[in-house]
Amino acid sequence: MLQEISITDDDILYSEKILLPEGKTFDDERKDFIRNLNTLDLQAVPGSGKTTVLLAKLLILERKLPFADGSGILVLSHTNAAIDEIKYKIQKHCPKLFSYPNFIGTIQSFVDDFLAIPFYTSKFKKKPIRIDSEIFDEIAGSYYRNLPNSGAKNWLNQQHNPEDFFKNLRFDVNLNLIKGMNGEICLSRENNSQTYKTFTTIKTKILKSGFLHYDDAYFLAELYLKYFPDIKNILQKRFSNVYVDEMQDMDTHQYDLLEKLFFDQGNSLSIFQRIGDKNQAIYNSVKASEIWSDRLEILRLSGSQRLSKPISDIVCNFALHTTDEFEIVGLNDCEIKPHILVFDNSSIEDIIPHFTQLLRTFKEDGSLIDFDKYPTKVIAWNTEWKTQADLDNITKLRLVDYFNGFKKDNQKPKQDYNCLKSYLLFYDKNKLTLEPIRKNILNAFLKILRLENLNSEDGRTYTKKKLIDFIKQKDFTFYEQFSLNIYNWSIGIIKGKTNGVWDEIKEFAPTFSNIFSPTPLSTSLNFISADVEDILMENVEEPETTNIYKEADLEIEITSVHAVKGQTHCATLYLESFFDRGYGNYESERLRNQFIGTQTITQTLATIPNSHDKIIQSTKMAYVGFSRPTNFLCIAIHKVRFNNHLSGIDRDKWEIIEI
Known part of the structure; x- marks a missing residue:
């Protein structure tokens, strides 16, 4: 059936009329992906419109539905926001795509609906009440607090932060207890100790109660595949076309499950296309090691509609995964050089106001061509401190030290709260x-x-x-x-x-x-x-608005790198922040060679022992943060670190301003 589908120039023209501004067309590298119906990877640079080309393909396939063999299309992403964007842009054009036998949703919703809930219902003769990590942690916490004095409790108390350790105990498919979903075995089933039996009994009780952690859904899915392996073939026949957007954000257990289901060691009945950017993998729990192994066929989107050439030239230096074919071509027509604001201890509070003044200057001379189109944001990797001692330490800077009013955005609506x-x-x-x-x-x-x-x-x-x-x-x-x-x-x-x-x-x-x-x-x-923790005033309707810097007619959000992933800004101020120790504590130290442009990340890793993980994590954060703005990238670096590590920076590529 798949071989009978062909995507014509007329099909692509149809998608362009819906998705692109008038007069715009897809270039050859995007058309190559839209036409390709093989199992492959699409590696796309920031701002290249990878979701748009996926939407183009979906719009075209909608016109081919229903397929002759009754199969459907599966579209997965990591977050509800990504799925909502897909629905917003094409649902009105695709009534067949958003109905049976097709499925468009998050990886979690797919696993819940097609694997975890059916297996749970078969096993326990009832449906789970809720799959929700917050409720699970509440219930697990009550079991922890009611644990009697025993060998099991003594063993648990030897662990770091024993209550959290207990909440994070998970089953693997062989019923060993592991540290977190992708962690190592901490209690083996084969050992059959009393401690193992105690925790297994508790975990099973919680499972039977009907309240599941999100991770439990993957455990149940793996059991389903173990005991009913034919479900794999059934799903492949149901979904002949599988598309996974933002693949780099999948965690190990999600990645492995998708590979078992839809790649099947190269024997799958489904075409399986994975779409994303390895260099932006900041959401999965595997902080440094890589889980995404390349397919034999890889297509690339190298042209960035978002980035200007001055910005793309900088961002290239911070790409972790590069090949001879890798490049980022900045297509946005803006000539503002990336800036570095060099500050000292006395001028920390002047950084954001100075950035704001630069914005006004560039707006007045017409350089900020996207000022009215996209927001401006101030971001940092690490945001808050857990102790007052860290907060008072002037050598340690995080977002809250640059902007004292910052509070982590933990007041968004949830299903469960502590008061x-x-x-x-x-x-x-x-x-x-x-x-x-x-x-x-x-x-x-x-x-x-x-x-x-x-x-x-x-x-x-x-x-x-x-x-x-x-x-x-x-x-x-x-x-x-x-x-x-x-x-x-x-x-x-x-x-x-x-x-x-x-x-x-x-x-x-x-x-x-x-x-x-x-x-x-x-x-x-x-x-x-109990009153609400960490809320300063009773009548604040939107506590998160404290994370806004206001100056006259300008409002700039202060937030984290994680929060802006996938966003497009007109201008971005990246504030370097303290993280751990080793080969430097700040981005300007760990990534000094990339700022100067003298080494690739691979060369840096080869020459710096014992700091592999920290460099990789810093690289990913910088790559994501630096690739948000269309017009103006600005980075704040302390004078001591700048003088020690970056004094030889190329001033033809960077504008250096001391404040």
């Missing part, structure tokens, strides 16, 4: 209905029940639906009052009366609990009454 008030503050404010607030309030009541160990008749924890059904059957009058309360509380939160709503729920909680048990509340009392 009731957080549920009232951090709901999804993008939806213009009461539903996100209602869900958060119900989730808070579910947490109270979990903390009090109040379960449904079948011994399982309540879901929102089970909670409502139980109350309705137990006491319909109370159900009506409860529903009215939730409505009024939701309205109150919308009106900004969060503290008043919090007080009312605290007062109502014992009455609510009494519906389930006459025993007074105990273990949930601190959760109910």
Whole structure:
């Protein structure tokens, strides 16, 4: 069937009309990928539009659906944001692509739906309640705190940070206990020790309860393949075309599973195309070692629509994976040289204002051609400190030292929080209905029940639906009052009366609990009454807005390198930051040869012993951070480090300014 599909010039023209600005066309290297229906890798430089060419291929394949053999298309990415972008750009043009037998989603959702949940249901004769790391950690934490004194507890207490170690225990496919999903074996099944039996019993109890960690889904998927190997062939027949975007962000267990399913040692029925940029692999837990092995057929996108030539020439020096064919061709028409702001201890607080003044200057002379098109951001790799001593140490700089108001963006909506008030503050404010607030309030009541160990008749924890059904059957009058309360509380939160709503729920909680048990509340009392940690003011609707530098009409977000991966900026200020020890503590020390342009990363690694991992991690962060802006790249480096390591820098490529 695949051999019968051909992609014509008319097909490509159709995709160009939908995806590209008027008058723009795909060049030859992009057309080569769009037409290619073989198993291959597409390696693409920053800003090359790799997702756009994937969308072009999908738009064209939509016109060929349904396939003659009834198979479908599988499109996976690492994050919901990436999937949302795909849906936003082409869903209205592709009704068939977004329906059976096709699947477009995250790697996690694919594993959940096609492997983990079916195997769990077959094994335990019920569906899991929730696959969510936060809830799992809460439940595992309660088991840890209730561990009796025993050999198992003594063994655990010998580990660094024993509670987190316990929460991170995972099964491998042979039922050994390992340190994290991709970690080494810490307790062997063959040893059959009492400690192994204790932790295996606890892990199995949590598994049977229906609350799974995201990692558990991959463990169950591997078991499914082990005991029912034919599922691999079934999935290959279901999905004849498999496309994985942002492949470099896949972790080892995700990478290995996809390879087993859809490459199958080169014997797969599916075509399997992996799309990404190895040099931008900053999200997987394998910080330094590489897991992405090249296919025999590799296509490349070397032209960057985002980067200017002055910026692309710099970014090239920080590419970890290069070949004779590797290059980054900056196609953006801007001539501003990358700048280095050299500062000392007394001028740290002047860095961002000085960067802002440069922005104004370039805006006024017309150099910032993308000023109104893309945002400007200030970024750093390492953002905060855990101890006051580190914060007070002037030789150690992280983002919070450059911008004192910075707070890690940990106030985004989640499903689980450590205190009731957080549920009232951090709901999804993008939806213009009461539903996100209602869900958060119900989730808070579910947490109270979990903390009090109040379960449904079948011994399982309540879901929102089970909670409502139980109350309705137990006491319909109370159900009506409860529903009215939730409505009024939701309205109150919308009106900004969060503290008043919090007080009312605290007062109502014992009455609510009494519906389930006459025993007074105990273990949930601190959760109910504790105030939100790390929030400076009660009435701040959006705490994350503290990470904004404002000056007159300019607003610049202050954030991390991880947070901006995949983004396009008009201008970016990269603040070097302290990380560990070894071959230097800062990027300007570890990557001194790349700043100067005298060595490749490979040469640096060969000449510097015992710092391999640190150099690789620093390289990836610099590569991602430096490749965000279209017009203006600026980097802040301390005067001592600049004089010690970068005094011979090429000033034809860099503009050096002391502040």
